[in-house]
Amino acid sequence: MRQGESHVIFRVLRLVTLLKRFKRKTGCYLLNQKRSLADNSAYLSFSHSEFPMKSDLYSTYAKKYDLAIQDNVYNAHLERPSLQAMLGDLMGLDVLDLGCGSGIYAEYLKQQSAQKITCIDIAEEMIAIVQAKMGDRVTAYAQDLSLGLPGEANESADVVVCPLVIHYLENLEDFFCEVNRVLKPGGYIVFSTHHPFADFECSLSGNYYERELINDVWDTVGVPVKVAFYRRSLTEITRAITGNGLVIEALSEGAVSEKAQAICPETYNYLSRNPNFIFLKCCKPMVSQKKI
Ligand SMILES: C[S@@+](CC[C@H](N)C(=O)[O-])C[C@H]1O[C@@H](n2cnc3c(N)ncnc32)[C@H](O)[C@@H]1O
Numbered sequence: 001m002r003q004g005e006s007h008v009i010f011r012v013l014r015l016v017t018l019l020k021r022f023k024r025k026t027g028c029y030l031l032n033q034k035r036s037l038a039d040n041s042a043y044l045s046f047s048h049s050e051f052p053m054k055s056d057l058y059s060t061y062a063k064k065y066d067l068a069i070q071d072n073v074y075n076a077h078l079e080r081p082s083l084q085a086m087l088g089d090l091m092g093l094d095v096l097d098l099g100c101g102s103g104i105y106a107e108y109l110k111q112q113s114a115q116k117i118t119c120i121d122i123a124e125e126m127i128a129i130v131q132a133k134m135g136d137r138v139t140a141y142a143q144d145l146s147l148g149l150p151g152e153a154n155e156s157a158d159v160v161v162c163p164l165v166i167h168y169l170e171n172l173e174d175f176f177c178e179v180n181r182v183l184k185p186g187g188y189i190v191f192s193t194h195h196p197f198a199d200f201e202c203s204l205s206g207n208y209y210e211r212e213l214i215n216d217v218w219d220t221v222g223v224p225v226k227v228a229f230y231r232r233s234l235t236e237i238t239r240a241i242t243g244n245g246l247v248i249e250a251l252s253e254g255a256v257s258e259k260a261q262a263i264c265p266e267t268y269n270y271l272s273r274n275p276n277f278i279f280l281k282c283c284k285p286m287v288s289q290k291k292i
Pocket of ligand 1: 058069098099100101102103104105120121122123126143144145146162163164165168169
């Protein structure tokens with residue numbers, strides 16, 4: 001195959017993938033707003049370099065994002081109830097909220113009587129929202145998780161929550177090594193991420209086992225915003241966990257709440273039949289299992 005031909009095939013595949021995902025994720029939005037997919041066709045011609053890892057969705061649109069996730073289907077009626085179901089009693093515990101976003105989990109952790117809540121996010125705009133909402137009831141600061149957790153002491157956290165963040169990190173080995181370092185023995189992490197099965201529909205390589213950087217366009221805040229994330233196999237995720245001394249205690253594919261039916265029946269029906277996220281609870285054993 002000549003180079004020009006493979007380029008055309010690559011562009012067509014990318015167009016089909018983006019259209020499929022955009023149509024599914026915007027179904028209700030488009031119906032409500034009476035917009036057509038054609039309005040968004042400009043977004044299908046972005047080049048690779050136009051999708052930075054730090055998305056505008058969590059900086060420029062941070063306030064809109066905070067509003068959008070309060071009662072939407074994917075976050076409020078699928079992700080949060082599914083992840084929260086994996087958390088144990090938090091009363092009096094020290095909790096780290098990694099990739100805290102606008103602090104919706106911090107509010108929940110406070111309601112659950114966590115003693116110390118530390119919120120960390122790469123986006124200064126998100127940290128500002130958390131500080132405005134929570135004041136001195138939490139500690140919140142900006143930190144790129146791909147550079148570790150230099151501000152957190154060894155064995156300082158009882159629980160780590162990390163909802164919908166790890167797909168923005170290229171190196172999960174380093175991430176889970178840091179999680180192991182900051183967790184107290186007997187502590188645990190609960191996290192969610194894109195379901196590897198769902199993300200495989202974005203694959204351009206066609207190789208499920210190969211990690212891929214995916215450029216996508218999401219309408220979470222009512223306008224299309226570019227987002228880049230890593231698609232990876234379940235094997236890569238679980239190896240990074242167990243290879244860094246953590247033990248997988250539970251894995252769930254979540255369940256969309258029936259309340260979502262009233263918000264968007266089309267999305268509710270889709271999510272009732274198709275997995276979108278996975279949820280894992282991983283413990284740090286009392287006696288270290290980390291390879292030396
Ligand atoms: C989908 S949002 C989830 C926010 C929050 N956990 C929630 O469930 O509402 C992903 C968050 O991860 C943050 N994030 C992305 N990459 C990051 C990184 N390398 N280090 C720290 N935070 C990151 C984003 O800024 C964003 O706030």
